[in-house]
Amino acid sequence: MNEPHHLLTIIKAQQEAIDRLMALVQERKQPEPAKRKERRERPIDWLTISEKERAAAWRGLAAFVESLVFRYGLQMEIQPCWWRHAEAVEELTALWQVRQNAFGENATLGSGMQWQNAFHSSRKRLSTMFGSCRSGHIDSTVTMWMTEDDRKAFDHAVENGL
Structure with missing residues (x-):
């Protein structure tokens, strides 16, 4: 009679250990929503990167x-x-x-x-x-858009209420 009781005690202890392990596995499978958002990448903005x-x-x-x-x-x-x-x-x-x-x-x-x-x-x-x-790079970037006179005229217009 003592042996079946001993086996039941061992089985019960093993089941408790399995239950604890399963709980740990479940915790790791389901990340918290807040943590997922933290890992999310932001769009690249070349002007502010x-x-x-x-x-x-x-x-x-x-x-x-x-x-x-x-x-x-x-x-x-x-x-x-x-x-x-x-x-x-x-x-x-x-x-x-x-x-x-x-x-x-x-x-x-x-x-x-x-x-x-x-x-x-x-x-x-x-x-x-x-x-x-098409036959190699040609620089088409604008080196000057507004002349100094254009800027002065713009500033004057802004100061006087456009």
Whole structure:
């Protein structure tokens, strides 16, 4: 009689240990919603990004652009000087972030199609951004937009109530 009681005690102790382990496993499987939000990345804003984040963002964007060019055969649409064109950098950054979101942790079944729609819309805009660079990069950045006289006239207009 003593032996069955001893076996029941052992089984009970093992079941309690299993229950504690299962509780620990469940706790680790379900992260708190607040913790998930903390890990969420913010969109890249090239006008305000810190120097510390800038290099990593450029490397990530460059890897994305290169994979995009080869995956979709965009060698004729996106020129190698893409990084010198502010408009293209902004467009490609937005596209990169849409793709990250579409295939990220919170993606839905429709996210892949949303990515495709965004890509094809962006592709049309990108095709017009490198018109002057077909045979090599041509700098088209504006070095001066308003002359000093234009600025003075603007300041005067603002001071006098436009």
